[in-house]
Amino acid sequence: CVKEARWVQALRLFHVMADTRVERDTITYSAAVSACEKGMQWEQALHLFFGMADSRVQRNTVTYSAAVSACEKGKQWEQALHL
Numbered sequence: 517c518v519k520e521a522r523w524v525q526a527l528r529l530f531h532v533m534a535d536t537r538v539e540r541d542t543i544t545y546s547a548a549v550s551a552c553e554k555g556m557q558w559e560q561a562l563h564l565f566f567g568m569a570d571s572r573v574q575r576n577t578v579t580y581s582a583a584v585s586a587c588e589k590g591k592q593w594e595q596a597l598h599l
Contacts, residue, residue: 523555530564542574550582556588566599 530548533540545568556562565583568575580599587596 521555522529523551523557523560525580526551527560540573542568542576542579545571545573546576546579546582549586553582553586553589556587556589558592558595561586562595 526548531532532539533544544598545564547599549561549564552564561583565575565579568579583599584596587593587599
């Protein structure tokens with residue numbers, strides 16, 4: 517239960533960064549996507565993943581891997597094909 521709620525804490529911190537004008541980069545986005553993946557939140561993971569383009573943040577192997585894994589855990593293999 518505690519482990520599952522960590523994705524919520526990670527997203528709060530991620531959004532606080534934006535609110536306080538702390539730059540969110542590839543590493544912070546990847547960590548947020550990964551937290552969602554571990555919390556079985558595939559939709560939120562993909563929202564962050566696709567939001568990286570809007571924020572002009574480069575995706576890397578870690579980001580793609582976390583997004584694909586989130587889709588896999590959520591049984592959303594068709595979504596993974598669009599990454």
